[in-house]
Amino acid sequence: MNIENTKAQMKKGVLEFCILSVLSSGDQYPSEIIEKMKEAKLIVVEGTLYPLLMRLKNDGLLSYRWEESLSGPPRKYYKLTPVGKQYLKELKTTWTELVNAVNKTIEKR
Template sequence: MGNSENTDKPDGGVERAATAQAQMRKGVLELCILSILLQGDAYPTEIIDKLKDTKLVVVEGTLYPLLTRLKNTGLLGYRWEESTSGPPRKYYKLTEIGEQYLKELQLSWAELVDAVNKTIEKGKNNI
């Protein structure tokens, strides 16, 4: 048995919690970003701030590639707008396809929450 492929150490569960929370966030970001853009056009830094308000911390290295992906898929458009206090801002906007897609995402999200909660509940009955 080689031990070269596994960096996991038996470090107890406590230190892993932050990592796990990060993991759980995966894939939900799309939904949140599209939801934010439903409120109105926004530029990346603004999006990051709004996510922070709801305890979802996202960094630039995550957001920018994701926005580009969503744009390339036709879910988002953008326009440049001058700023009086710095470089120009890239305002992203939901397309019609994006809005339609967001509705599907919301449905998927609701189903997921339901499925996971069911699993959790079953466990709680059998302690």
């Protein structure tokens, strides 16, 4: 089993949750999301984000609107849909439970 692969799988699982969390604080366009994710070292390369955003949007968790940019092409600002907000809430609960469970497992060792 490849350790890098496992790590990536772990990160991937929480990635969607993180994107939704980032967007919960307000509308953002990909570069801003990326910036925050990079700060948290959750993603390294930007390319990863686009397919994820696409999927979340297709699943109805996200919506977007176009906004003109002063310097460059028009930007896509992403926003949580009500479904998305609900989804995020559930994920948050799951996450807290999971973290607790995991921490407990680690501490017991």
